[in-house]
Amino acid sequence: NDWAERGAAVHVQREADVNGNVQIKTIKKGVKDFTFGRILGEGSFSTVVAATDRQTLREYAIKILDKRHIIKEKKVKYVNIEKNTLNRLGDHPGIVRLYYTFQDERSLYFVLDLAPNGELFSVLKKLGTLNMECTQYYGAQLLDAVDYMHNHGVIHRDLKPENILLDENMRIKVTDFGTAKLLGVRNPVDGTAGDSSDDISGIPIEDERLNSFVGTAEYVSPELLTDKAAGKSSDIWAFGCILYQLLCGKPPFKASNEYQTFQKIIKLDYSFPAGFPQVARDLVSKLLATDPLKRLTIEQIKAHQFFTDMVFGPILWSRKAPRL
Numbered sequence: 631n632d633w634a635e636r637g638a639a640v641h642v643q644r645e646a647d648v649n650g651n652v653q654i655k656t657i658k659k660g661v662k663d664f665t666f667g668r669i670l671g672e673g674s675f676s677t678v679v680a681a682t683d684r685q686t687l688r689e690y691a692i693k694i695l696d697k698r699h700i701i702k703e704k705k706v707k708y709v710n711i712e713k714n715t716l717n718r719l720g721d722h723p724g725i726v727r728l729y730y731t732f733q734d735e736r737s738l739y740f741v742l743d744l745a746p747n748g749e750l751f752s753v754l755k756k757l758g759t760l761n762m763e764c765t766q767y768y769g770a771q772l773l774d775a776v777d778y779m780h781n782h783g784v785i786h787r788d789l790k791p792e793n794i795l796l797d798e799n800m801r802i803k804v805t806d807f808g809t810a811k812l813l814g815v816r817n818p819v820d821g822t823a824g825d826s827s828d829d830i831s832g833i834p835i836e837d838e839r840l841n842s843f844v845g846t847a848e849y850v851s852p853e854l855l856t857d858k859a860a861g862k863s864s865d866i867w868a869f870g871c872i873l874y875q876l877l878c879g880k881p882p883f884k885a886s887n888e889y890q891t892f893q894k895i896i897k898l899d900y901s902f903p904a905g906f907p908q909v910a911r912d913l914v915s916k917l918l919a920t921d922p923l924k925r926l927t928i929e930q931i932k933a934h935q936f937f938t939d940m941v942f943g944p945i946l947w948s949r950k951a952p953r954l
């Protein structure tokens with residue numbers, strides 16, 4: 631039918647009417663439903679363009695991938711992981727939301743939340759460092775978003791300031807889930823793989839050793855370099871690296887090349903610059919623990935003195951961002 635020709639994908643939207651009756655609306659969106667605007671940025675396999683929905687006039691970021699390029703570069707798996715992961719993480723203020731996907735003969739399209747204030751990385755590069763108040767605010771938002779991911783069986787695996795975007799209110803939107811790991815569940819009784827609706831007890835389905843992916847050198851955890859086992863605590867390690875970097879302007883493990891950086895990570899070779907606040911030293915040193923089991927859990931991080939005045943939960947996402 632014409633939907634397929636128009637490259638429209640059918641999306642089902644449930645809406646309760648005044649009497650609480652759920653109306654099932656089918657929404658089909660395609661390229662023709664949007665007016666494309668300025669290019670927001672380019673990835674290795676993608677172009678992200680600002681676009682306006684012609685019916686609702688809502689603005690989005692549409693990530694466009696060239697099919698031939700995706701196939702040639704063998705990235706089909708990553709694209710489908712990104713789609714499935716974003717669909718699982720559909721409802722958190724700190725995570726880029728995926729509204730629609732569709733394709734036409736040449737391209738694939740992800741219709742995403744627009745984050746008009748770019749990457750936290752660019753802000754940090756411009757300011758050099760963030761003060762404690764800003765680091766606590768952005769650290770708490772990132773922690774809340776990671777907590778939600780982990781509770782939904784998703785390990786990001788490539789957390790870094792470049793993947794933390796800023797929305798119109800200067801609040802964060804975590805992005806880039808193409809290299810995430812989706813935890814399924816192995817049925818505790820007969821060891822078969824359950825589907826994702828089961829309780830996500832964090833037993834990864836695929837064999838760990840098959841994992842070739844490691845994140846960005848400066849944020850990779852030691853266990854990923856030694857025995858390929860990426861767990862939720864790998865995201866906690868990256869969180870520790872990001873907190874350190876927000877406060878002093880550079881990541882804890884950085885060398886002139888990737889190999890040297892990996893050496894530093896494995897040897898836990900890092901130090902705090904003079905003036906690095908003591909309470910932050912204490913927290914970071916309990917996140918950058920070589921043994922993943924020794925790293926603080928998210929609950930322990932929230933209870934740490936570094937976040938002593940922070941109120942976590944929904945209110946965190948209506949609070950005004952501190953002036954950078």
Ligand SMILES: Nc1ncnc2c1ncn2[C@@H]1O[C@H](COP(=O)(O)OP(=O)(O)OP(=O)(O)O)[C@@H](O)[C@H]1O
Binds near residue numbers: 806
């Ligand atoms: N939702 C968004 N809103 C605004 N800008 C975005 C959004 N998503 C991505 N961008 C910007 O577009 C650029 C490309 O992003 P994209 O995720 O496609 O590639 P990437 O992950 O940055 O690059 P690579 O694929 O090489 O890792 C980035 O600079 C990013 O800052």
Ligand SMILES: O=C(O)C[C@H](Cc1nc2cc(Cl)cc(Cl)c2[nH]1)c1ccc(Cl)cc1
Binds near residue numbers: 705706707710731738
């Ligand atoms: O799950 C779906 O909705 C259907 C497809 C799946 C899919 N079809 C593809 C075709 C090509 Cl050529 C490449 C990839 Cl990665 C492809 N992935 C799809 C369409 C659009 C997007 Cl953004 C992702 C996946």
